[in-house]
Amino acid sequence: MPSGFFEGIEKIRFEGVDSTNPLAFRHYNPDEVVLGKRMEDHLRFAVAWWHSFAWEGGDPFGGPTFERPWHPQDDMGRARMKADIAFEMFEILGQPYFCWHDVDIRPEQGNFADNLRTLEEITDYIGKKMTVSGTRLLWGTANMFSHRRWMAGASTNPDPDVFAYAAATVKSCIDATHKLGGENYVLWGGREGYETLLNTDMKTELDHMGRFLNMVVEYKHKIGFKGTILVEPKPQEPSKHQYDYDAATCIGFLRKYGLENEVRLNLEQGHAILAGHSFEHEIAVAAAEGMLGSVDMNRNDYQSGWDTDQFPNNTPEVALAYYYILKAGGFTTGGTNFDAKIRRQSIDAADLVAAHIGGMDVCARGLKAAAAMIEDGGLERALSERYSGWDTPQAKSLLDSNLDDISARVLREGLNPVPCSGRQEILENYVNRFV
Ligand code: XUL
Ligand code: CO
Numbered sequence: 001m002p003s004g005f006f007e008g009i010e011k012i013r014f015e016g017v018d019s020t021n022p023l024a025f026r027h028y029n030p031d032e033v034v035l036g037k038r039m040e041d042h043l044r045f046a047v048a049w050w051h052s053f054a055w056e057g058g059d060p061f062g063g064p065t066f067e068r069p070w071h072p073q074d075d076m077g078r079a080r081m082k083a084d085i086a087f088e089m090f091e092i093l094g095q096p097y098f099c100w101h102d103v104d105i106r107p108e109q110g111n112f113a114d115n116l117r118t119l120e121e122i123t124d125y126i127g128k129k130m131t132v133s134g135t136r137l138l139w140g141t142a143n144m145f146s147h148r149r150w151m152a153g154a155s156t157n158p159d160p161d162v163f164a165y166a167a168a169t170v171k172s173c174i175d176a177t178h179k180l181g182g183e184n185y186v187l188w189g190g191r192e193g194y195e196t197l198l199n200t201d202m203k204t205e206l207d208h209m210g211r212f213l214n215m216v217v218e219y220k221h222k223i224g225f226k227g228t229i230l231v232e233p234k235p236q237e238p239s240k241h242q243y244d245y246d247a248a249t250c251i252g253f254l255r256k257y258g259l260e261n262e263v264r265l266n267l268e269q270g271h272a273i274l275a276g277h278s279f280e281h282e283i284a285v286a287a288a289e290g291m292l293g294s295v296d297m298n299r300n301d302y303q304s305g306w307d308t309d310q311f312p313n314n315t316p317e318v319a320l321a322y323y324y325i326l327k328a329g330g331f332t333t334g335g336t337n338f339d340a341k342i343r344r345q346s347i348d349a350a351d352l353v354a355a356h357i358g359g360m361d362v363c364a365r366g367l368k369a370a371a372a373m374i375e376d377g378g379l380e381r382a383l384s385e386r387y388s389g390w391d392t393p394q395a396k397s398l399l400d401s402n403l404d405d406i407s408a409r410v411l412r413e414g415l416n417p418v419p420c421s422g423r424q425e426i427l428e429n430y431v432n433r434f435v
Contacts, residue, residue, distance in 0.1 A: 005069065005085050006349050012093055012357055022354060028364035030094060034371045035326065042326075043363055044335025046097035046138040047090060048296075049104040051309060051341035052352060053082050058344075065344050074107050079122050083129060090135040093356050097136050099186075099337050101143035102173050108147065112165060116172050123176040130180065138184060138335045139230065139266075139294070140177030142169045145190030145238060153191045155212035156205035156243070163208060170216060178225045183333040184294055185225070186266050187216065188232035193239030209243060210257030217262045228333045230266040230293040233282070235275040237307050246275040247285040254291070264293030268339055269321070270300040270307050280320040287328035294334025295321070297363060311340040311359040316435040318366030323379075326370050336363055369434040378430050382423065 015024040030040035054073060057065035064071065070082040083105065090098060105126065106118040130136065144154035144166055152158060154166035170187070177185050192209055194200040217229055231254070235245045244250050247265055254260050265286045272282040286292040297318070301308045312318055325331065342355045373379055389395055398406060409415070 002088055003069070003081070003085055006088055006092055006353070009092055009350060009353055011091070012353070023350070023357065025357060025364070026361055027368065028357075028360040034367060035374065037330070039364060039367065040094075040096055042330060042367055043360075044097060044138065044331055045095055045360055045363070046099045046335055046337040047086070047093075047095050047356065048337055048339050049086060049098060049100040050143075051339065052089070052356075053086050054104040055341055057347070062344075066347055076107065076118060076121065079106055079118070080125055083122065083126050087129045087133050087135065089353065089356075090133060092353060093360070095135055095356070097138035097183075097335055097337075099137070099139050099141070101141050102169070102176070103143040103146060112168055115169075119172055119176055123179055127180055137177065137180045137182040138337055139186045139227070140173050140180070140182050141186040141188065142166075142173040144169060145188075150191050153193070153205065154189070155209045156189075156192045158201075163212070167212065167215060170212075171219060174216070174219060174225060175223070177227065178223055182227050183335075184228045184230050184266070185216075185220070186230045186232055186294075187213070188234065188266075189242060189244050190234070190238050192244065193236070193242035195240050206243060206253070210253070210259075213254075213259055213263065214257060217259060228293055229263045230334075231263055232266040232268060232271070232296065233275070234268065234271040234307075237274065246272070246277060247282045247291075251285070251289050251291060260289075260291070264291045264334075266294045266296060266334070266337075267292070268296035268298065269312065269317075270298050270309060270339075271296075273300050273302075274305075274307060278320075279317065280324045283321055283324040283328070287324060292325070292328050292334070294331065295325070295336055296339035297321075297336045297359065298338065298340035309339060309341050311338065311342070311355045312362050313358060315362055315365045315369065316431070318362055319369035319373075319435045320366075320431070322363070322367045322370035323373055326367075326374055366435075372434050373431070376434075379427065382427060382430075386422075 009023060013024055014029040015021055015026065017026050019026050028039065030038060032039045034042060056071050070078040070085065073079065073082065086098065102119050106115065106122045109115050109118060144150045149162060149165065155163055157163055174185050220229060231244055231250055233244045233246045233250045234242055236242050243253070247267060250265055254263050267282045267286060269279045272279045283292060297312050298309045299312050299314060300306065301310065338356060338359050340359060342351050
């Protein structure tokens with residue numbers, strides 16, 4: 001029996017670009033084959049339980065605006081109702097995946113034993129719903145940033161009891177993810193950082209975080225969890241300085257603690273922007289190291305400088321992101337999680353559905369543009385041409401040479417390089433043909 005929450009909203013269908021129906025897909029056609037693979041299998045969309053069902057619509061100046069039937073989220077009855085409605089939405093949208101933090105799916109009980117019991121209970125309930133619906137778990141994670149116990153960090157907390165509570169919490173969440181057949185497990189360190197160096201022993205905190213992540217990997221192997229462990233970079237917010245600043249910082253950290261073959265990155269569009277990068281930069285950095293895992297797709301408000309977590313709606317940006325994802329071979333265990341929330345005034349069930357339709361359509365459009373650029377090969381050709389000087393044996397031998405010999409050669413041959421155009425505008429115009 002449907003709850004009635006989505007009353008009047010039918011299953012969303014692909015109607016093509018000419019459709020004017022606001023509750024239809026115009027680009028996302030799950031079965032359409034793009035570069036030899038179904039669109040659904042490329043994009044692997046996931047709904048974020050926290051933004052779509054747990055967030056109540058508050059902001060720093062005002063309280064909840066959404067007033068869902070499952071709010072306030074303080075008991076198991078309402079946790080189950082929230083799960084029922086989540087699965088109704090997955091069905092309406094044809095969403096293949098979802099993601100959660102422990103606190104999104106169970107009520108906060110204030111102590112570990114009760115939190116563990118309710119997490120087990122609700123994940124059993126969700127597991128049963130999954131067998132009927134076919135929607136799968138892209139990833140689970142632990143929220144170790146909202147409750148006041150985490151205010152000075154989780155694994156980086158100066159208090160060893162908090163480190164221990166964090167270890168127990170992550171164990172419970174990996175167990176739950178494993179039980180539900182999750183394809184990844186994510187760690188985002190919102191409070192793993194600091195406000196002021198005056199009270200922070202950074203080296204100790206980083207060593208603790210490195211050891212903690214090693215324990216996570218050891219545990220994953222111990223229980224036979226086959227999913228990928230992912231860390232999610234973000235430069236700040238909530239901490240002033242977050243240790244997992246960006247992809248490059250995370251990669252350096254993972255190498256230092258011997259985790260480069262065990263852990264990959266979950267990259268978020270809005271976090272890239274906060275770090276002063278484009279999303280495709282972060283994707284290319286991770287791909288260059290073989291550490292691209294999954295993406296959190298959203299966008300920030302470019303004027304505010306905050307992590308506004310809005311649904312994506314910029315096709316050219318999304319197209320470049322998928323171009324570099326496709327170039328890296330596409331997703332394996334990863335996918336496209338909408339770590340995005342509707343605005344506080346968007347209080348209707350239809351707003352929530354429309355937000356996902358829009359995000360899925362923009363991503364589908366971006367994917368098609370990216371695939372067309374790959375098929376055309378124009379960017380790849382321009383790159384090979386630009387670096388073609390390195391194709392000769394003489395150029396290659398430079399890399400095995402030394403400063404003395406190279407210097408002698410420069411003098412002997414009277415080398416005087418002739419600059420040539422980087423052709424940026426021509427390439428930008430090229431991309432615009434596809435988006
Ligand atoms: C916070 C953020 C998180 C992570 C999961 O900015 O992106 O929701 O994705 O903890
Ligand atoms: Co995220």
